[in-house]
Amino acid sequence: MVVIAMLVISAPLARPELLPEPVSVRWKTGQFALSSRTPWKASGEASAVGRLGRAQLGLMDASSSANGGPAVSLSLDDRLAGLGREGYRLEVGRSGVSLRSAAAPGLFYGIQTLRQLLPAEAFGGKAAPRTGWRVPCVEIEDGPRFPWRGAHIDVARHYMPKSFLLRFVDALAMHKMNVLHLHLTDDQGWRIEIKRYPKLVSVGSHRKDTQTNDQPDEFSGKPHSGHYTQAELRELVAYAKARFVTVMPEIEMPGHSQAAIAAYPELGNTGRPLKVATGWGVHEDVLNVEDATIRFYENVLDEVMAVFPSEYVHIGGDEAPKRQWRESPAAQARMRALGLKSEDELQSWFIRQIAAHLKKRGRRLVGWDEILEGGLADNATVMSWRGEKGGVAAVRGGHDAIMAPHEWTYLDQRQTDDPALELPRGWGHLSLARVWSYEPVPKALSDAEAKRILGAQTALWTEVIPDAVTAERQLFPRLCAFAEVMWSPRRVRSYERERPRMEAHVARLDALGVARHPVDPIEVRGGVPSQSRS
Numbered sequence: 001m002v003v004i005a006m007l008v009i010s011a012p013l014a015r016p017e018l019l020p021e022p023v024s025v026r027w028k029t030g031q032f033a034l035s036s037r038t039p040w041k042a043s044g045e046a047s048a049v050g051r052l053g054r055a056q057l058g059l060m061d062a063s064s065s066a067n068g069g070p071a072v073s074l075s076l077d078d079r080l081a082g083l084g085r086e087g088y089r090l091e092v093g094r095s096g097v098s099l100r101s102a103a104a105p106g107l108f109y110g111i112q113t114l115r116q117l118l119p120a121e122a123f124g125g126k127a128a129p130r131t132g133w134r135v136p137c138v139e140i141e142d143g144p145r146f147p148w149r150g151a152h153i154d155v156a157r158h159y160m161p162k163s164f165l166l167r168f169v170d171a172l173a174m175h176k177m178n179v180l181h182l183h184l185t186d187d188q189g190w191r192i193e194i195k196r197y198p199k200l201v202s203v204g205s206h207r208k209d210t211q212t213n214d215q216p217d218e219f220s221g222k223p224h225s226g227h228y229t230q231a232e233l234r235e236l237v238a239y240a241k242a243r244f245v246t247v248m249p250e251i252e253m254p255g256h257s258q259a260a261i262a263a264y265p266e267l268g269n270t271g272r273p274l275k276v277a278t279g280w281g282v283h284e285d286v287l288n289v290e291d292a293t294i295r296f297y298e299n300v301l302d303e304v305m306a307v308f309p310s311e312y313v314h315i316g317g318d319e320a321p322k323r324q325w326r327e328s329p330a331a332q333a334r335m336r337a338l339g340l341k342s343e344d345e346l347q348s349w350f351i352r353q354i355a356a357h358l359k360k361r362g363r364r365l366v367g368w369d370e371i372l373e374g375g376l377a378d379n380a381t382v383m384s385w386r387g388e389k390g391g392v393a394a395v396r397g398g399h400d401a402i403m404a405p406h407e408w409t410y411l412d413q414r415q416t417d418d419p420a421l422e423l424p425r426g427w428g429h430l431s432l433a434r435v436w437s438y439e440p441v442p443k444a445l446s447d448a449e450a451k452r453i454l455g456a457q458t459a460l461w462t463e464v465i466p467d468a469v470t471a472e473r474q475l476f477p478r479l480c481a482f483a484e485v486m487w488s489p490r491r492v493r494s495y496e497r498e499r500p501r502m503e504a505h506v507a508r509l510d511a512l513g514v515a516r517h518p519v520d521p522i523e524v525r526g527g528v529p530s531q532s533r534s
């Protein structure tokens, strides 16, 4: 019996699939048993990361004192500065685990990799077995390709509960992603409490009906409501911060603002009373360009900035039709007084006022690529969604860009052609293989220009995504592949090689209870979106 037990323990462990793939991995022979009795050595900032890490690894009662013998040691080490604040070196040997980084985020990412060295069931929140988790010996050196590794979620079209957002933060952090972009306002709902303007929520967070299909127009007859208090959002921000995720708020202006105008009609151009929108698409009602409206939004942003410490604040700027400004005597007078030649320039003027306000508060403006159209505000960062051209133009104009071209990054698109897995209305396809094929640096850019690509983002717009389970099914597993594109060194990925890696990885999602789509073996219609935009 003893002999058999020893054979089992010393049998070589299968090499786990690591996703995102680290920069360098050297497997060694042997293994280490990591149990609740294994002491952890960490001090200062490293201890907080260690506490969270022990819980994530199912080592609930592990003590943090070591007296010789095998241990897990976490240390901040300036000699690793070359790997950046998010890089780390992880060594698992027969006699212990050593994790080093120049900064706390690197230690956290090292723990995420260590987690993946454990069996998938360790992700289920289960305590480690008495004999410990068996961890294969390995030396890993790692760090991200891009500093900005984001995911956007639209909580305006469909409100998503706070519990879902906390789970989403966990999933992002586990995949070494570091920005959660919260799309908090749109035509169909305003979802953040603003104390100075209570009607934004009391009126703007409710709509009477919900569109379910656009060809032909169909409505569910179901009203939809929901908002977050500032206290709830502060809790989300703190939870994310502990996991090295920055929550970036987005407050849309001057388009996609019908819910705000419904609450405060004086923000609009027509004076007509409006309802919170029930249907999707681009709406004609946009903000007016009065000083009072700009002050209103500055006040809103002041409350938003008090909740979200993120240096970057997103102000939307997309899909703002100019008809109302063309027809409004007040907007035309404003244009003439400012000496502006077009309504596009008027939009740029509006955004510049807001950018200046953010700058005074030490923040930076991010906007969708339409903010380029009448000239870009100083210091603004462009989020390129209508293909890559916005990103290229921004960089060539001396600005930073974040790539989010819908053809590769919009996870509201369908994953397969399987009718059983269809959403009520789909718009285009985006297969897992296509996500993996995405290269965030546009070919047109030189190496020097490429440095201004901060990174990339996925987006989940939620017109047809009514609840958290449907949202998770749309996000996973494609988000995992996207995380790899942003973290791992550039390389041409063949789907044949990567697909089995994903099959292994999704066992972790399953242990976590994350809803997901199957790993799809079929490349669907080349993954090309069937709906063309821009």
Ligand code: TNX
Residues within 6 Å of the ligand: 318, 319, 368, 385, 410, 412, 461, 462, 463
């Ligand atoms: C375009 S992407 C939009 C959103 C929609 C999305 C649907 C962007 C900046 N604007 O308002 O939800 O398409 O995929």
